Amino acid sequence: MADLNNSKQNSDLRVPKHIAIIMDGNGRWAKRLGQPRIAGHKEGMNNVKRIAIAANNLGVNVLSLYAFSTENWTRPSKEVNFLMRLPVDFFGTFMPDLIKENIRVMVTGFTDKLPAKTRKAVFDAIEDTKQNTGMILNFAFNYGGRAEIVHAAKILAIKAKNDEIDPENIDDESFSEQLLTGPLGDLADPDLLIRTSGEERISNFMLWQMAYSEMVFDETYWPDFTADNLVEDIKIFNDRDRRFGSV
Ligand code: FPP
Numbered sequence: 001m002a003d004l005n006n007s008k009q010n011s012d013l014r015v016p017k018h019i020a021i022i023m024d025g026n027g028r029w030a031k032r033l034g035q036p037r038i039a040g041h042k043e044g045m046n047n048v049k050r051i052a053i054a055a056n057n058l059g060v061n062v063l064s065l066y067a068f069s070t071e072n073w074t075r076p077s078k079e080v081n082f083l084m085r086l087p088v089d090f091f092g093t094f095m096p097d098l099i100k101e102n103i104r105v106m107v108t109g110f111t112d113k114l115p116a117k118t119r120k121a122v123f124d125a126i127e128d129t130k131q132n133t134g135m136i137l138n139f140a141f142n143y144g145g146r147a148e149i150v151h152a153a154k155i156l157a158i159k160a161k162n163d164e165i166d167p168e169n170i171d172d173e174s175f176s177e178q179l180l181t182g183p184l185g186d187l188a189d190p191d192l193l194i195r196t197s198g199e200e201r202i203s204n205f206m207l208w209q210m211a212y213s214e215m216v217f218d219e220t221y222w223p224d225f226t227a228d229n230l231v232e233d234i235k236i237f238n239d240r241d242r243r244f245g246s247v
Pocket residue numbers: 023024025026027028029041044045048066067068069072083086087090091139197222
């Protein structure tokens with residue numbers, strides 16, 4: 001792995017506080033090697049550990065990874081079952097590394113709809129890392145941006161109906177607080193979105209939060225995406241002129 005902290009050429013890198021990644025290309029990676037799609041997801045899972053450690057070493061505050069979308073349930077059941085087992089495998093294998101690296105796990109998604117074993121794996125990981133003060137590794141699992149916005153709207157509507165809030169006072173901030181990323185506070189909105197595999201779309205990921213995110217579409221398939229690719233994409237981000245609607 002690249003020596004990210006000491007590398008002279010990275011010394012002027014301005015590292016985004018929150019990076020979101022759409023980890024795409026697992027299936028094509030596997031196909032290229034003549035392997036089943038699930039082999040790509042397995043290697044994609046191993047790469048989560050490598051990139052999480054690299055991002056943490058760079059000083060990223062939040063790394064949000066799109067691991068399973070509310071639309072991914074429509075995939076063949078064998079693949080869905082495999083994807084549901086990944087958190088069990090991942091935390092079962094890499095928890096000592098996450099603790100050693102001081103990484104804190106968070107999950108944004110509709111966890112109540114997950115199989116019991118998957119839910120237990122993610123809640124145990126959240127519990128086991130809650131004292132850690134380093135990077136927040138945020139898995140978007142059974143996550144969908146539209147469903148998240150609808151969910152927030154319902155919470156606010158119920159509060160208004162119960163006279164707990166005045167609808168006139170709903171604003172960007174109070175709406176953000178009701179999103180699944182609400183606990184991230186000021187860090188909820190990604191500065192940079194990276195999508196691997198060359199596809200160029202958002203696919204229902206963090207729709208509200210990405211209002212002003214810079215987007216980099218990297219050709220690399222996710223299992224091949226390295227710490228050096230991450231640094232290169234941050235350099236592209238550094239060359240962007242972020243104006244947030246201003247001049
Ligand atoms: C998209 O690639 C990838 C996914 C739907 C799954 C991503 C999951 C991981 C990388 C592992 C997550 C790890 C944990 C611990 C939860 P694709 O299957 O659509 O690839 P393709 O477009 O090449 O077919």
